[in-house]
Amino acid sequence: MRLQSFDLATQDIAEADLDGLHALSISVGWPHRRSDWSLFRSLGRGLAAFDDIGRVFASAMWFDHGETVATIGMVITSPRVQTHGGGRFMMEHILRECGARSLMLNSTRAAHALYLSLGFEVQAVVCQMQGIVREGSGAPKLDASAVEVLAPDDLPRIVALDKAAFGADRSVVLTRLAPLSRIVGIRRNGHLEAYAMRRPFGRGTVIGPVVAHSEDDAILLSASLLGDLGGRFARLDTRQPEGRFRTFLQSSGLELYDTVKTMTRGAPLAAVRPGQPGIYALAAQPLG
Ligand SMILES: CC(C)(COP(=O)(O)OP(=O)(O)OC[C@H]1O[C@@H](n2cnc3c(N)ncnc32)[C@H](O)[C@@H]1OP(=O)(O)O)[C@@H](O)C(=O)NCCC(=O)NCCS
Incomplete structure (x- = not known):
C-alpha cells in the first residue's frame, strides 16, 4: 500500500508489534491498554500496516461469533496518513x-461515511457512559438480594442466555472474558435470567456485557458491580435510550461521554424488548 510518501506493508495482526499497536490507538485518543490489545488479539483476526522501520500505521480486526456472524473493530489509521485510502484498504481486506457472514460494528463519526459506502446500515446509537463512580452507588428501590456471584460452572448458562440476547454464539469471547471478570447474575425459579461482567479496561474498569430481561435487572447487576468502585473510574456502553437505566448510571457518576453508531450488514441488530433477554451493555465496542 502506498499512502502519500509512506510505503506500508501489511501483516497478520497476530504478528504485529504490540507496542506499535498500542501507540497507534493512543495516537487517535483511544484509552486501550497494552493488555486490552492482547485480549482483542487473542479473540480475533486482522491486519496491521507498518512502514520500513516497523512503525504501525493502521489496524483492523474481526471477531467470529459462531459460523455466520462477526463483529469488526480496532479499525484505525494513524492521523499522519488518514484520508488517503488506508481505512478503505484495511476494511476491504477484512x-x-x-x-458471507452477517456483520456488526460500532462506528465513530470519523468512520461513518466509510462504512455507509461499504453497505453498512445504522441500527442504533451506543452511549458511552463513564466517570468516577459515586461512593455508595446502589439501586435503593430494588431488591438487591436477588443478585448472586456466578461461578465458572455457570458459564454454559451464561453463554446460552447471551446467545438468546445477542443472536449469535459468543462462547469464545465469554470463555475468555470470564476468568478476567467478576460475574454476577439473577436466577429466578432455577433459571438464569440476567448476568453481568466487569473487568479492567482502559482508564479503569468496564462493565459489560450486561444481559437482562428488564432495565430493573440491568440496574441491579450494574449497581452490584459498581458497589465497591466508589472513587474509581468505570465505563459502561449501552444502547438503551434515556430511561431508568441511564438515569441510574448517571446518578452513579457515569455520564454520557460520547456516542457511536451500531451498524450492521446482512442482518438487523437484535432488538431489546422488556421480558426477553436483551443486551443492556456491550462486552466491548469491537465485540458487539
Ligand atoms: C476512520 C478511519 C479509520 C478512516 O481512515 P482513513 O485512512 O482516513 O480512511 P480513507 O482515507 O480510506 O477514507 C475512507 C472514507 O472516509 C471518508 N473520509 C475520509 N476522509 C474524510 C474527510 N476528511 N472528510 C470526510 N470524509 C472523509 C470518505 O468517505 C472516504 O471514502 P473515499 O474512499 O470514497 O474517499 C480514521 O479516520 C481513524 O483511524 N479515525 C480514528 C479512529 C476511528 O474512529 N476508527 C473507526 C472505529 S469504528
Whole structure:
C-alpha cells in the first residue's frame, strides 16, 4: 500500500508489534491498554500496516461469533496518513476475510461515511457512559438480594442466555472474558435470567456485557458491580435510550461521554424488548 510518501506493508495482526499497536490507538485518543490489545488479539483476526522501520500505521480486526456472524473493530489509521485510502484498504481486506457472514460494528463519526459506502446500515446509537463512580452507588428501590456471584460452572448458562440476547454464539469471547471478570447474575425459579461482567479496561474498569430481561435487572447487576468502585473510574456502553437505566448510571457518576453508531450488514441488530433477554451493555465496542 502506498499512502502519500509512506510505503506500508501489511501483516497478520497476530504478528504485529504490540507496542506499535498500542501507540497507534493512543495516537487517535483511544484509552486501550497494552493488555486490552492482547485480549482483542487473542479473540480475533486482522491486519496491521507498518512502514520500513516497523512503525504501525493502521489496524483492523474481526471477531467470529459462531459460523455466520462477526463483529469488526480496532479499525484505525494513524492521523499522519488518514484520508488517503488506508481505512478503505484495511476494511476491504477484512470484508473479504469475513466472507458471507452477517456483520456488526460500532462506528465513530470519523468512520461513518466509510462504512455507509461499504453497505453498512445504522441500527442504533451506543452511549458511552463513564466517570468516577459515586461512593455508595446502589439501586435503593430494588431488591438487591436477588443478585448472586456466578461461578465458572455457570458459564454454559451464561453463554446460552447471551446467545438468546445477542443472536449469535459468543462462547469464545465469554470463555475468555470470564476468568478476567467478576460475574454476577439473577436466577429466578432455577433459571438464569440476567448476568453481568466487569473487568479492567482502559482508564479503569468496564462493565459489560450486561444481559437482562428488564432495565430493573440491568440496574441491579450494574449497581452490584459498581458497589465497591466508589472513587474509581468505570465505563459502561449501552444502547438503551434515556430511561431508568441511564438515569441510574448517571446518578452513579457515569455520564454520557460520547456516542457511536451500531451498524450492521446482512442482518438487523437484535432488538431489546422488556421480558426477553436483551443486551443492556456491550462486552466491548469491537465485540458487539
Ligand atoms: C476512520 C478511519 C479509520 C478512516 O481512515 P482513513 O485512512 O482516513 O480512511 P480513507 O482515507 O480510506 O477514507 C475512507 C472514507 O472516509 C471518508 N473520509 C475520509 N476522509 C474524510 C474527510 N476528511 N472528510 C470526510 N470524509 C472523509 C470518505 O468517505 C472516504 O471514502 P473515499 O474512499 O470514497 O474517499 C480514521 O479516520 C481513524 O483511524 N479515525 C480514528 C479512529 C476511528 O474512529 N476508527 C473507526 C472505529 S469504528
